[in-house]
Amino acid sequence: MRARGVSFTTRLALVLALLLLGHGAFVALIGRQYAQEQAQESLQRLSHGLAQHIVAQWPEITAAGAPGSEGAEGAARKALLQMLMSVNPGVQVYLLDAAGRVQHYIGEPGMVRQNQVDLDVVRAFLTGANLPLRGTDPMGSGVPRIFSAAMFPPRPGDAQAPGYLYVVLDGTAREQVAAQLGADRLWQGIAWASLAGLLVTLALGVFTFRRLSLPLRRLATDMNGYQRREPGSALVAGTSGKRPAGDEVQALARAFGELRTRVEAHAEREHRQMADHREMLASVAHDLRTPLTALHGHLEALEQGSLHSGGPIAPPRAAVLQAALAQSRKVGRLSQQLFELAALQSGDPGLQRERFALDEVVSDAVQKFEVGHAKPPVTLQGVPPGRMELDGDLQLIERALTNLIDNAVRHAPAQQPVRVSLRREGMQAEIVIEDSGPGLPSDLQERLERGLSLREPPIKRLSGGIGGLGLAIAQRVAVLHGGSLRPLPAPGGGTRLCLLLPLAAP
Structure with a gap:
């Protein structure tokens, strides 16, 4: 059985006692010198x-x-x-x-x-x-x-x-007698004072340090018990383990080292699990695209065949067919977004960087919705900022803008337009997309305000589903380009999102 070492409290008390002894000896030497100076000055003045x-x-x-x-x-x-x-x-x-x-x-x-x-x-x-x-x-x-x-x-x-x-006045004879008598009494006084100070300091030091280090000893005991307990067993406060042998600080250091190893191993497992999860989503989304495309094609063919048959389509059948087509488009869009997000969240998304005019990309994205006769309409507002160039992946930037505008169109009322504006702020471009819809869910709003990822960890919703993929893609694209996606205050209601991107150096 290993012998119990000296505790941290005892070591502190001993160090304090040694410091007190050293201080006492130093003060005694200085006092002796000062007393000699005073005695000599007094003797010379008197004589x-x-x-x-x-x-x-x-x-x-x-x-x-x-x-x-x-x-x-x-x-x-x-x-x-x-x-x-x-x-x-x-x-x-x-x-x-x-x-x-x-x-x-x-x-x-x-x-x-x-x-x-x-x-x-x-x-x-x-x-x-x-x-x-x-x-x-x-x-x-x-x-x-x-x-x-x-x-x-x-x-x-x-x-x-x-x-x-x-x-x-202070000849050799007088000096020898005075030194002998003074030294004996001085060192006797120092010895007795040091001994008394040591005993008092040890008593007070041990008592005080034990009181002060009590939480430290309890923490060391709990962490020692946490190290020893079996995986899966419960840890009860106050009964987690026996007191660690030796120095409490060293016990804490050992426990912290083991705990850090556990945390790092757990973080590594979490990282691997998230990577496996992204890879699985990408594989599932990729495998679903082909049958979903074929299913959507069959539904469209069924619709076209019914129209060319010459006879009217029964209303119930037409409604079912339109609903099936709408759901097919929605599932296809979700599978595509899942695939894109998994690719962007991988370690090497493979950006195809080039220099392009960001103002033209924003204008083209708005016009794409205007040509499609989006309801509500999408308008480009604000003073034209002039040419603004960006070094980045043109396809990804366009995809992020399309996702943000599409989200705004789908959630805004039909009579209220979606407003898009672009302006320069120093060496950054601010693209603001505004709508008059119900606003973002609180969980998405909070993560965007804090700059946290919208998908890692995934948001658990009571209603289920994996919404927010378009926003997650736009946020990831912004981060990959050194920018961000943040919500802006909307006093009139709705949603205001700002896509912030760094501009290319002139």
């Missing part, structure tokens, strides 16, 4: 006048290097060292000459390794520059030190000050 005080209180210290003053000078330095060491063992006191070179060090001899002190920083200190200021460490540590400094009063007859008193 700002220390060197000046020493110079004022022990004027003997300024006699360094004067002849015959070694005894008094040594006693003064010794007394000063004892006083300073008792007050603050961490300070270091140096006597500098006018060039900043160390002349004397009040402390153990041989400790001075850097004889030259940067006087620019010392002068900045004496002129009141912003603190903290860090100067040279004569001990040679290479670390700049905070200090206090004072200039010796000039001797009588000297053109410049004889030197400076330079006091390092």
Whole structure:
């Protein structure tokens, strides 16, 4: 049995705890640096006048290097060292000459390794520059030190000050003791704070993430059950399967991958079924055309034979014969439309493209209905748009126009004409066919408004039948030419359809 992996909720809580620990360590380091800066600035401010005080209180210290003053000078330095060491063992006191070179060090001899002190920083200190200021460490540590400094009063007859008193406030001894004590307490505080933060974060994180990820776990459980259930079995909400092992997100990803495979396979099956359906319709329509043509010919021959027999045809028989001829024409037209639509919906309809005048095609289509004395009449309205050329299949464009006009003629009242207009809209041609009939069925109207196919999937009608083939052919022809067939508002009732086709480039 496979062991249960770490859940997504637990991983989130652990990541949050690690981030909190890292953030705490970063804040502690920054806080330590800031605290050191603050401590040094505070120490330097508090001890700002220390060197000046020493110079004022022990004027003997300024006699360094004067002849015959070694005894008094040594006693003064010794007394000063004892006083300073008792007050603050961490300070270091140096006597500098006018060039900043160390002349004397009040402390153990041989400790001075850097004889030259940067006087620019010392002068900045004496002129009141912003603190903290860090100067040279004569001990040679290479670390700049905070200090206090004072200039010796000039001797009588000297053109410049004889030197400076330079006091390092944070010497090596003080730094070692402060670092040891501060580091121990700091890291102890960080350790305890981190441990407490980790425990609190883990508790709150696990509780919060479990609450937030509860829908995710339920979804993972349902999808896991959906993967496992047998085809054809019912899926009951809440009992679809056991909780998936490991990460819920990974379980969802696996389930989604399997579901996508199923959907793609189902879509492929649907595509094959629709292709087989179109092929079957084309075959049936093709096979029906020959017997339907023969049947219609026999009916016409029967009608002609009855007329040439010399005797009148009985009214019931004549009515039956005319009805049979009308139904024969209707069935023949439907079989032809089925065959044409199946051919257009195939993967390669085989368009015979050529450049032709669309305005002439529209005019010829209207005239064809005028010659046939259509009831109601078909009229061409609007201002002539001039020559409009189109690159496309002339036969298909003519077939689409004929279907649209024929539909309008068959559904419009006999006293109201069918109106056809053509106009240019940029690089597109708009052919509008209007009638005063009852309007399109709601299902066809909705599909045309949304630009959906009228035949895929087929529309299921309560009354049965496969109506709308003429519109479906016109829509398919428009799509194959890069255009569309859309309904237009008809405030006065009826149907207004717009066949939109892209014009050829000049």
